[in-house]
Amino acid sequence: MKTNNLWSLIVAGLAGVLIVPSVNAAGDPEAGKMKFYTCEGCHGVPGYTNAYPAYHVPRIGGQHADYIVSALKAYRSGQRKHGSMLGNAANMTDRDLEDIAAYVSRFRSINVNLPVTGNVAVGQGKSESCGACHGEDGNTTDPNFPRLAGQHESYLIKALQDYKSGARKNPIMNGIAEGLSEEDMRDIAAYYASQKKGLTIVED
Numbered sequence: 001m002k003t004n005n006l007w008s009l010i011v012a013g014l015a016g017v018l019i020v021p022s023v024n025a026a027g028d029p030e031a032g033k034m035k036f037y038t039c040e041g042c043h044g045v046p047g048y049t050n051a052y053p054a055y056h057v058p059r060i061g062g063q064h065a066d067y068i069v070s071a072l073k074a075y076r077s078g079q080r081k082h083g084s085m086l087g088n089a090a091n092m093t094d095r096d097l098e099d100i101a102a103y104v105s106r107f108r109s110i111n112v113n114l115p116v117t118g119n120v121a122v123g124q125g126k127s128e129s130c131g132a133c134h135g136e137d138g139n140t141t142d143p144n145f146p147r148l149a150g151q152h153e154s155y156l157i158k159a160l161q162d163y164k165s166g167a168r169k170n171p172i173m174n175g176i177a178e179g180l181s182e183e184d185m186r187d188i189a190a191y192y193a194s195q196k197k198g199l200t201i202v203e204d
């Protein structure tokens, strides 16, 4: 079968969303769709909230495949600590993670913004130093860095707090978050969360 035909099949199978083929995804998106079934209860529900502490379950639709794979491996190895995500990733093979990432990363849609608590305009100014990696508006095309645009404000704040406290480990982000106050985090998170184009929930 020609690649073009394969793409039309995939596009037809995911009707209703705009598909942007990703060059770096090694996985099989059709297989990933099946494997994503257990994840939908949290990542497929708009505004679903983690019980404690209270923050929104991250949006992963449209996230870079490479980042999704690296995040899932970090949960699986326990390097990144989260009870339910460890439970979800523990028994997955590398192939499973790549298939899921291939499926999830293909979603693009208009972001449905939730109300934010931080100051968006101030946050834009404070986010200037982040743009080199995450993209000026948080929509970086570099697969090495996660997209932040359209991500939930409460999740972005939680991630930055975890980097600052060291609960989440990454040499680059630990250093960067160290210099941010709670107010900086809220403003920057508000700016990225309110982008019109960005991450979305995964829905069918």
Ligand code: HEC
Pocket (backbone or CB within 6 Å): 035, 036, 038, 039, 040, 041, 042, 043, 050, 056, 057, 058, 059, 060, 068, 071, 072, 080, 081, 082, 084, 085, 088, 089, 100, 146, 158
């Ligand atoms: C019980 C709810 C729940 C289920 C089910 C679940 N997740 Fe998660 N997921 C979360 C929460 C909460 C977080 C944020 C955890 C943290 O703070 O690190 C998360 C984080 C993630 C992240 C990291 C996002 C980022 O931006 O760093 C990825 C990727 C992910 N989940 C994928 C999956 C996949 C794939 C499945 C199914 C195999 C799944 N999740 C099932 C609740 C869930």
Ligand code: HEC
Pocket (backbone or CB within 6 Å): 058, 070, 126, 127, 129, 130, 131, 132, 133, 134, 144, 145, 146, 147, 148, 156, 159, 160, 169, 170, 172, 173, 176, 188
């Ligand atoms: C030199 C590159 C670089 C710069 C500059 C940078 N970041 Fe990051 N950022 C990263 C990388 C790499 C990761 C993924 C780390 C991981 O796997 O935990 C990341 C992850 C994050 C995450 C977690 C995303 C998620 O989905 O869980 C947030 C939030 C974030 N960065 C915010 C910021 C903010 C705010 C700034 C500016 C104040 C910034 N970053 C500057 C490289 C960078």
